[in-house]
Amino acid sequence: MKLYFASGNDHKRQEMSRLLGGYELVLPKDEGIAFDPDEDGSTYIENAMIKAKALWDIVHQPVLSDDSGLSVRALGGRPGIHSARYGEEDGRKLSSEEKYMLLLRNMEGIGDRSASFIAALCLMLDEERIYIIQERCAGRIAMAPSGAAGFGYDPVFIIDEAGMTAADLPAEDKDRYSHRGKAARRMGALLERELEGIRRNQQ
Numbered sequence: 001m002k003l004y005f006a007s008g009n010d011h012k013r014q015e016m017s018r019l020l021g022g023y024e025l026v027l028p029k030d031e032g033i034a035f036d037p038d039e040d041g042s043t044y045i046e047n048a049m050i051k052a053k054a055l056w057d058i059v060h061q062p063v064l065s066d067d068s069g070l071s072v073r074a075l076g077g078r079p080g081i082h083s084a085r086y087g088e089e090d091g092r093k094l095s096s097e098e099k100y101m102l103l104l105r106n107m108e109g110i111g112d113r114s115a116s117f118i119a120a121l122c123l124m125l126d127e128e129r130i131y132i133i134q135e136r137c138a139g140r141i142a143m144a145p146s147g148a149a150g151f152g153y154d155p156v157f158i159i160d161e162a163g164m165t166a167a168d169l170p171a172e173d174k175d176r177y178s179h180r181g182k183a184a185r186r187m188g189a190l191l192e193r194e195l196e197g198i199r200r201n202q203q
Helices: 010-020 043-058 098-108 171-177 179-202
Strands: 002-005 022-028 063-072 114-126 129-141 158-159
Touching: 002 043, 010 022, 010 063, 010 171, 010 179, 043 063, 043 114, 043 129, 063 179, 098 179, 114 179, 129 179, 171 179
Parallel strands: 002 022, 002 063
Antiparallel strands: 063 114, 114 129, 129 158
């Protein structure tokens, strides 16, 4: 079933498609929709809801959104909701490698390297039916990047349960432990129930 995904990130779409299965996740850009909402919320949940509502107002079809980030205890929770824009100044965008190397520099000499990946998913079926799930993956910041899989901060985030970075893990193992994997499994069960009801009503 077609499900709009309120993102412009192909990596996230690929990961979410793998996690959910059975759904055609459509990005706004796939249909020529200009989509760049102002993510001015103060939490992951608020930003996920902003994105879902912005796209639902355009398509009026079920929308799934995600907001996620890396929270580092020693940095007061930063980069947090600003993970995707970490270190950016004067409109200059940084590559993923530039962002995680900046993070490592900011962590130099710090003993407490505990951190969490956090993901909030929002499913908006209509203006009055909204579901939110938030999950986390506990870990710590590595001393140096490792691994070639994954994306974003994965090469510098050691998953506690796995004992290696998210970028060192095959996709199926990362999905078992990751913040997005945990949230997606819960959302998948909810989606199956709710969208089946929508299909029945449309017949």
